[in-house]
Amino acid sequence: MKQTTEKDEALRKMVWEMRRSGMTLAAIGKQINRSKEDVRRLEFKHARLEREREERRAALHGLTVPELMHRSILDLELTARARNILNQYRKYTIAEIMPMSDEELLSFQNFGKVTVAATRAAIDEAIANAEKVESNDH
Secondary structure (H helix, E strand, C coil), X not given: CCCCCHHHHHHHHHHHHHHHCCCCHHHHHHHHCCCHXXXXXXXXXHHHHHHHHXXXXXXXCCCCHHHHHCCXXXXXXXXXXXXXXXXXXXXXXXXXXXXXXXXXXXXXXXXXXXXHHHXXXXXXXXXXXXXXXXXXXX
């Protein structure tokens, strides 16, 4: 599967917002200098990616913290860069990356400060949701 760039994602989001505001495919195409068919493909791709994000969120919903630790990093809202680098270094579960320091993550080639921050934020969000589940159970 071809990984998307941040520029592609920004373009898809822009098209999605334009469509939600009522613009036609032809009008959007003129504005972003793309064909009507290209705009339609961008719109469908955005909708598919949004569904996949919702499925990942649903997979984590209702888990306790111990259950969460053994889930795949693919279930987190990570950037393509973070996913690819973690896979390259054979870090497949949340439990494997959770105890790592920022310095350890930064030692991975192309894993910069922004990627570390985004990865930590995704883990923190998943843990916060899991802790809510645990507190509601008690």
